[in-house]
Amino acid sequence: MADLGRLVMRSGAPQLRLRLIAAVVLVLIGKLAAVISPVMLGEAINTLSAPGGAVVIGGGFVALALAFAGLRLLSACAPFARDAVFTAVSQSTMARAAVEGFGHAVSLSLDFHQSKQTGTLARVIERGARSTDFLIRSVVFNLGPTAVELLLAMGVMVVRLDWRFAATALLTVVIYAIVTFKITDWRLSHRRELNEADARAAGLSVDALINFETVKTFGAETRAVGAYGQALDTYVGAAVKANTSLSLLNGAQAVILNLGLAVMTVLAGMEVAAGTMQIGDVTMAILLLIGIYAPLNMLGFNYREIRQAFIDMEQLVALTNRSPDIIDAADAQALPPAAPQGARLEFRDVAFRHDARSQGLLDVSFVAEPGTTVALVGPSGAGKTTAVRLALRLIDPQAGAVLLDGVDLRQVRQSALRRAVALVPQDVALFNDTLRANIAFARPEASAADIQAAAEAAELGAFIEGLPEGLDTMVGERGLKLSGGERQRVGIARALLADPRLLILDEATSALDGRTEEAIQATLRKVRTGRTTLVVAHRLSTIVDADLIVVLRRGRVVEHGTHDSLLASAGEYAALWRRQTRQR
Template structure:
């Protein structure tokens, strides 16, 4: 295979390419090497690898031993050739002596080849533990980051950052510990042996050849990076078109755009192929230059050794040994171009991953924060907003001086136009956001003073768009409380009017719902969300348009179920359909981030010129118009 690196091909290999959002079009500047190495060592130290110190010591010792034996092996073979060339009185003794040296050379060479393999076996658990720790730490930290981080971060890019960063840890440990550093050690040993056993000029040739080889490899590799960057960008575009078309295949088919989508993919592949040809041509140039330097060095070494042998200062075996030592140096250098480029990229990937772990969540538990105590009377929790204000960075609107109280066991509804602040109130109650002014209080405790875990055990949300995992119905319902028994899961499904549907499925509770729950209808997904929230047994239940995707008959049944579920719970309801909240003890009407009206349904409807009354008339007029149109058709 060509030196420096292997030629690229679509699909992976050494020229591996990240697809989708993972590849950056522009390679950022190299991070500082020393801090990156310190980060790498800290990752290894906290990896939790078994017998970490013993494995480090053993692998380093075996690596040094292997390189030392690799330099010694040519000397043993050289001694064998010298022994064979000497005048001996008996042919048998000559043959036995040569055979002994030859066998010794084979054994030493075998040991020099085996030592790095044993070293890698010993060190592999450390590499794997470091990779696992890096991925787990980053993933866990990303999950703990605040809502603002996830709203501005592309999920695909974040996933690729974690994946590439963790794999870069494994690659850097492997290439630095068992390739570049040992190769430098081997060069020092080889130079010392050549200078000590033969002549300083042999050591100088070895060093000069390696320095020239390394310098030109780095220079050409830096030039080739532009070709690789263009190729990766084209590959990203091609992969992105495939993913977009497959995810949105219904849209593609609905508009008869299959041929158009395939043509766009073909154009992207054409751009990739053009960039790949340039990358492969520059790779051939790199390999040619490396081969030229190697062979010139070998030629110079052989000529020098030949002159020394002719002058009687070296035997024929010494000539062989000198050339073999230089050849042994070339082996690890063969992948230097690939290693240099990949090390640069791996340091960058690792740094990008560590940037995620250095992000500080805006919403975090206070040091020593206690858990939120659950109400003992099982009447539900108390929720209060005290002069709460919040302004989003990306919008001019937000909440302005919002105050209200939801008494235990009662229902409070939030109504108002889109953008009026309803969702912001829900996020503040769940502490997905922190109030910039004022306080959010649950059962007398400021939500910022208790742990988030205990808060979210006490508050459950049924969102308008229920997100499901690509797993079974049982797993999705039990997500709120994984330790729940099968009977409890079925009871939650019964309460959400979902049990009959599940029993009609061939696999029942073990039915997989597909990616994002796409195998279920919108109403079925919403009922799974309701079952999940009921299983959590919260003291405060938040319903964010929880029945908006249901048909009227199912909605009426679930409204009845929810009325039962509200018993012993405090409920906060976000609604656009006012008929669903007419029985709420308190209705808050929001507009432009402020509460403009509050009261019970009958009070707000009776207000002349009120916001709620106007919205009620509009909705009931629309309902009457629909009924009249239906009767005329009948």
């Protein structure tokens, strides 16, 4: 609750403190009116009794009846007014929780995101944000005010009736709460089974529909339907158990509440018979107890949902409390001004080992001089991708240093580094937006002419001209409406638009056909002017003109030099070259 309170205070809602005070005042007014209104009705009924048994309707009855109606109206309208006043706070709190959770999630390290399911992470943020609204409404505006109403009602009973009435009301509520909590705790396992069965059935159906082509080509329709049917049978069994236990809970609650009401009614009748109470007091006692019962009807639901909401909020708090692995140093600085030739990238005795691997990089050193092209080659698992991530500062070296223009990347502000470096990955992921928006993602303020020029440079001009909507064509989720080669060209256009001093190409032409690859390679050779290029390549034919080729094996630099010098040395690179040229 302390985390929730702090979140509310930084929600940024308009007139926050005024709205908080007004909401609390409206809650108290509503509960006070709900407790006083039965007293007014009881007094009104008492005024009807006259000597001799006659019923007389006088001004006092009318005034008290109107007071009763007015207080009932006030108690009914107070929650609506409270919601109108407080909605801005609850919604701002929910939005703030979502923004903080999302913002912190995107700041976390690459390793964290690689170990998390994207859908699960999104659900943690969504459920955690929504839980704030539910907790505020259930705990602050339901359970809390109900306890206040119970205390006020008991006070009225002690003063106006007898302590036994207050004791009956308290005992009824306590027994009701204990039984509700016990049965609800027991029902949680049933509810969990129901949710798991529902998730399994939904997962099977979605999986089969997404992979419809595979199901169809292997003639597995009957098998898929059978598995879905079995999952639904399990769901039906779980649903029966969950609904039966819910009926048991509702039945037990009804028995307890009506027994308490019966005891209260009998007590009131006995007091009237003894002459210590009037008829109107019986009505007062019954209405007071019914007023307490009304919010209790949802106690089981609220208790279960509050428990779940606290779990959801704890997961979000745990996420936001997780510290990013990559953060700006306290004295982080901007990079020095870019040189006309491009950046100078240096790996100086760099070592890094992943937790899930037996080996990583060890004592890797090389220098990419300004304006040059350096290629990293080697077999799978040699450490090429790790070197790229180090150059982007997605991870930090465990030993040694990576320097850009003479500055250790750990001393550079990440925002400055991101503006200086651009990556074209092997698998380019695009946003479900237009081609224009995806290219401009690298530089949102870019002009239409700059975007078009970047597209032309990436050999996308003819493709875009052939589209009915041109650059405004939607590419689909993750760009799946485009071919692999088209996605890579969009990635290249995006990187070129960023105009970086260091361009990193991680198998950037692997999905292209030979003709397009040759065109892109020619384009890349042209755009290397004024920037340094770091290339990761499996096809050695694409890097024969590199100024420096660094050969990695098992995380170590085993050779480095130009294409011709490495062939002449007849080492690891020459062996790779012979294998690839024989395969042609």
